[in-house]
Amino acid sequence: MNWDDLRFFLQVARTGRLTQAARALGVDHATVSRRIGALEDAVQAKLFDRSPRGYALTEAGQRLLPAAEAIESAAMSGAAAVGGRQHALSGAVRVGMPEGAASHLVTETAALLCDAHPQLELQIVALPRSFSLSQREADFAVVVTPPESGRLRIRKIADYHLRLYAARSFLAGREPRSLDDLRGMRGVGYVQDLIFDKGLDYVAEIGGGLSPQLTSTSLLVQLELTLAGGGLCILPDFMARRRPELVPVLPEQTCLTRAYWLVLHQNTAEIPRIRRVAHAFADAMRQKLAEAEAQPPDSAAKAT
Known part of the structure; x- marks a missing residue:
């Protein structure tokens, strides 16, 4: 086996396409195809299923992937050590x-x-x-x-807290005094069926019948909607406290913890x-x- 062929294998596995792999490696797609073919001949197994949608790893390809990544990792670490680049990162x-x-x-x-x-x-x-x-x-x-x-x-970095926030202009004259007062007030939040992490599905934890009507997959868009007076939004303290236009709503009752x-x-x-x-x-x-x-x-x- 030519170990250098593993570079081509890894790039195709990660991109799913010859053209993208070739661009990343600085060669033409015919070279990538030839090197993948040579690797398949060497291991006597089909590593990719070819289709109009691209290249997908076969079962044999899935088995080879962790070994190829381990070799790549060892090579990169060795190059850094031998080259004396322990302190200068590149x-x-x-x-x-x-x-x-x-x-x-x-x-x-x-x-x-x-x-x-x-x-x-x-x-x-x-x-x-x-x-x-x-x-x-x-x-x-x-x-x-x-x-x-x-x-x-996996290592824990730190906990952080979120609370319900709103723009001063939105709250003027109708500051909620209890969770029950949140019912009927417009909320800002994530698009429910597009929440990608269960840890971000926290509206129900607040209670009070809060229901987002202005939604986005982007937390930064939610922040801007809240600043514009769009409604009540659950925001991390580290974001909201940078904005003097925002005030916490029922800060003790609406405090959530995540990490x-x-x-x-x-x-x-x-x-x-x-x-x-x-x-x-x-x-x-x-x-x-x-x-x-x-x-x-x-x-x-x-x-x-």
Whole structure:
């Protein structure tokens, strides 16, 4: 077997298409096809099912994937050590994380990392979806609900709190005094059937009959809708407390607790650039969340 063919195998497995794999590898698609064919001949097994939709791993391909990733990980770690780059990070690191955490908790750290390591490329994917680390959709992930299976390393970062918030203009003259007062008031929240993480399905936990009428898959859109006077919205304290236009509503009764978790794949967790970026992000999030928790919430009645 030509071990270099595994690079082509991994790229096709991750992209599902020859053209995308070829672009990433800097070759033409015919070269990728030829190298995949050579690998299949060497292992005497069909590794991909070809169709108009792309390339999907066969059962044999699924069995080869973790071994190929382990070899890739060992090669990358070895290159970093031999090349003396333990302190100077280079290459791409992709992290999948919720957009609230991405936009409010790690931006400064990301900029500082790139200042310190000019050859480092950080890709922050803040989409309302889950990420497969085994398929290398991300090098590591930050999640609200930790996965229950897989060859993963999972570590809790920190708890954070959410409360019901609204714009001062929305509350003027109709500040709720109890949870029952929330009934009939317009809510802002997630599109119910598109909630990608069960940890974000929290409206029912508030009670009081709150029902979102303005909804979005984006937490940042929800924030802007709330700022525009759209209604009552459950927001993380670390986001809402940056906005003086927002006030907490029944802060003691509507307080919810969630946690962020750091998830790495066992095959790549010790690659220096991945490990150090992951730990830097986790440390930054922990510090930012602690700062937010140190700010006591004001009541809506007191603020209006």
